[in-house]
Amino acid sequence: MGGDDPQNIYDDPTFFAGYEQLDRFRAGWSDAFEWPAFSALLPPFSGKRVLDLGCGAGRLAHYAATHGAADVLGIDLSERMLAVARADCCHPRLRFQRAAMETVSFPPTTLDVVLSSLALHYVADYAGLMRRVSDWLTADGVLVFSVEHPVYLSRALPEGWVADVAGKPRYWTLDRYGDEGSREENWLTSGVRKHHRMVSTLLNGVIDAGLALECVIEPMPDPEMLAREPDWIYERKRPFCLLVRARKQ
Amino acid sequence: MGGDDPQNIYDDPTFFAGYEQLDRFRAGWSDAFEWPAFSALLPPFSGKRVLDLGCGAGRLAHYAATHGAADVLGIDLSERMLAVARADCCHPRLRFQRAAMETVSFPPTTLDVVLSSLALHYVADYAGLMRRVSDWLTADGVLVFSVEHPVYLSRALPEGWVADVAGKPRYWTLDRYGDEGSREENWLTSGVRKHHRMVSTLLNGVIDAGLALECVIEPMPDPEMLAREPDWIYERKRPFCLLVRARKQ
Numbered sequence: 001m002g003g004d005d006p007q008n009i010y011d012d013p014t015f016f017a018g019y020e021q022l023d024r025f026r027a028g029w030s031d032a033f034e035w036p037a038f039s040a041l042l043p044p045f046s047g048k049r050v051l052d053l054g055c056g057a058g059r060l061a062h063y064a065a066t067h068g069a070a071d072v073l074g075i076d077l078s079e080r081m082l083a084v085a086r087a088d089c090c091h092p093r094l095r096f097q098r099a100a101m102e103t104v105s106f107p108p109t110t111l112d113v114v115l116s117s118l119a120l121h122y123v124a125d126y127a128g129l130m131r132r133v134s135d136w137l138t139a140d141g142v143l144v145f146s147v148e149h150p151v152y153l154s155r156a157l158p159e160g161w162v163a164d165v166a167g168k169p170r171y172w173t174l175d176r177y178g179d180e181g182s183r184e185e186n187w188l189t190s191g192v193r194k195h196h197r198m199v200s201t202l203l204n205g206v207i208d209a210g211l212a213l214e215c216v217i218e219p220m221p222d223p224e225m226l227a228r229e230p231d232w233i234y235e236r237k238r239p240f241c242l243l244v245r246a247r248k249q
Numbered sequence: 250m251g252g253d254d255p256q257n258i259y260d261d262p263t264f265f266a267g268y269e270q271l272d273r274f275r276a277g278w279s280d281a282f283e284w285p286a287f288s289a290l291l292p293p294f295s296g297k298r299v300l301d302l303g304c305g306a307g308r309l310a311h312y313a314a315t316h317g318a319a320d321v322l323g324i325d326l327s328e329r330m331l332a333v334a335r336a337d338c339c340h341p342r343l344r345f346q347r348a349a350m351e352t353v354s355f356p357p358t359t360l361d362v363v364l365s366s367l368a369l370h371y372v373a374d375y376a377g378l379m380r381r382v383s384d385w386l387t388a389d390g391v392l393v394f395s396v397e398h399p400v401y402l403s404r405a406l407p408e409g410w411v412a413d414v415a416g417k418p419r420y421w422t423l424d425r426y427g428d429e430g431s432r433e434e435n436w437l438t439s440g441v442r443k444h445h446r447m448v449s450t451l452l453n454g455v456i457d458a459g460l461a462l463e464c465v466i467e468p469m470p471d472p473e474m475l476a477r478e479p480d481w482i483y484e485r486k487r488p489f490c491l492l493v494r495a496r497k498q
Contacts, residue, residue: 151400154487156420171405172423178469178485198488199448200465213462216449220427236427238403239447 004124004182006100007193010056010078018188026088029059033232034146034241037219038117041245043142045069048112051136053101053129053145054119058085058094064115065094075099101129106136116145118241121153121194124182126202130209137248143211149218149239150177153196158186161234172238199242211246218242253373253431255349256442259305259327267437275337278308282481283395283490286468287366290494292391294318297361300385302350302378302394303368307334307343313364314343324348350378355385365394367490370402370443373431375451379458386497392460398467398488399426402445407435410483421487448491460495467491 009015019025024032046068052061055074058081065072072094076082085096101116101123114133123129133143152160156175164170180198184191197205206213218239221232258264268274273281295317301310304323307330314321321343325331334345350365350372363382372378382392401409405424413419429447433440446454455462467488470481 151423151426162422170424172426173411174400174421174423174487175419176485177400177421177487178467198467200467200491203452203462203465207462207464213452213456215456216452218427218447218449220447237424238426242449 006077006102007122008077009122009189009192010076010081012189014189015192016078016080026057026059026084029057031228033221033225033229033235034219034243036222036225037217037243038144038146039063041144041215041217041243042115043113043144045113049110050113050115051075051106051111053104053114053116053133054122055085055096056081056117056119058082058089058096060115060117061085061094061096062089062091064113065089065091069093069113071095073097075101075104077101105132108135109138109141111136112138112141114141114143114145118146118148120145120147121196124195126195126197127205127208130205130211134209134211134248137211139248141248143206143246143248144244146241146243147202148194149242150196150198150202151238152240153183153194160238169234169237174238202242203244206244206246210249212249213244213246215245216242217244255326255351256371257326258371258438258441259325259330261438263438264441265327265329269333275306275308275333278306280477282470282474282478282484283468283492285471285474286466286492287393287395288312290393290464290466290492291364292362292393294362298359299362299364300324300355300360302353302363302365302382303371304334304345305330305366305368307331307338307345309364309366310334310343310345311338311340313362314338314340318342318362320344322346324350324353326350354381357384358387358390360385361387361390363390363392363394367395367397369394370396370445373444375444375446376454376457379454379460383458383460383497386460388497390497392455392495392497393493395490395492396451397443398491399445399447399451400487401489402432402443409487418483418486423487451491452493455493455495459498461498462493462495464494465491466493 045064047070050064050069050072052074055061055076061072061074074096154177156173161169294313296319299313299318299321301323304310304325310321310323323345403426405422410418
């Protein structure tokens with residue numbers, strides 16, 4: 001399979017066995033590092049038609065449904081993740097469908113809100129997807145997404161950090177920031193393919209699709225988060241993810 | 250002088266003696282790494298009223314004047330830099346004025362284009378300056394600026410790079426990305442004060458001032474640039490500067 005085809009890594013048994021151990025899986029989703037910042041970007045859902053691209057275990061789509069959305073569709077390529085989503089996130093106005101972000105299609109101006117949480121870095125043709133999302137959105141429709149930060153994806157050493165004498169993160173190592181394209185990394189298993197794009201490319205993809213950037217966030221831990229997870233202090237050293245809200249013009 | 254007051258470091262004799270040795274000084278300005286990308290963002294100048302914030306040796310302001318601008322004002326805090334600007338950049342539609350970006354003022358909607366090259370990282374109240382710029386701009390007026398990239402300003406080691414066995418840059422070291430505020434560094438002299446802001450803060454400052462982001466660029470060397478300066482290949486490892494074009498709505 002080429003570097004531009006979707007990779008269904010979440011159905012890889014080794015990957016999935018690792019992923020389901022993550023704190024952010026299932027009930028832990030709302031304790032994820034970026035959730036306070038992500039949720040602050042969400043628009044009112046009341047009466048809205050919502051799409052979640054790369055919905056995974058379905059919690060974000062379920063959140064939209066339980067916050068008043070008229071209709072929510074979560075799509076994902078992974079049967080394993082969709083099985084979890086269907087088991088955990090039953091709601092009368094929420095559907096899940098197996099589909100690739102790269103090829104799924106909707107009629108123009110039929111969606112009010114498009115969401116995506118840490119999934120767009122799996123897509124090769126990001127600019128094309130942004131144009132399709134813009135086409136699907138109604139006037140004044142909203143896109144909110146998170147991706148792994150390009151600085152996070154551009155670590156020089158496999159583990160990213162250089163440690164101090166106590167073994168704690170001292171500084172982050174950065175390399176190949178300007179070299180965009182497909183990258184394979186070891187995360188839960190080998191050969192996990194992600195697509196690196198600079199921050200500027202991510203933002204211009206939104207703008208060039210006809211969406212107005214409303215807010216860009218690089219979440220950092222606040223005192224409340226640090227009280228819960230003291231080791232998140234090291235997250236201040238480098239950005240982990242990039243959050244974007246944009247509006248159809 | 251406090252961390253929020255303007256620091257007139259360009260009039261420091263040691264700093265200036267170092268700065269005037271830089272390749273980008275005077276005639277070398279158009280060979281600067283980011284100039285091809287910066288110039289590509291510039292709007293047509295014909296008939297426009299233009300302000301250059303932190304104009305330094307005046308070449309960018311002169312470029313606007315010689316490309317048809319009706320009136321160009323370059324402001325800078327440094328007498329030494331303004332003396333160079335006045336010597337090098339004489340033009341009937343170009344004026345230079347000693348003023349701080351932090352306090353300079355213009356009537357609302359009297360400027361068509363505001364420019365700033367590698368100067369806004371010296372300003373403490375960036376969000377306030379963006380609001381003032383937005384106030385000065387006419388409807389459809391354009392702001393184009395470059396700043397040192399927050400990743401460049403967040404180097405962990407003084408020199409930024411960890412070298413390989415041949416002494417060439419291996420990777421960039423990153424720390425304190427999330428810790429915004431005043432920082433002093435050694436660059437040509439000690440105690441040069443810059444203000445670190447995350448990429449997201451820089452962009453939200455533009456948006457929140459009522460300007461629409463049109464383009465965000467993190468310049469990388471192309472083959473032509475590399476033919477001229479082979480060592481610029483290492484610039485691909487981390488972003489050096491951030492360029493923004495925005496338009497008054």
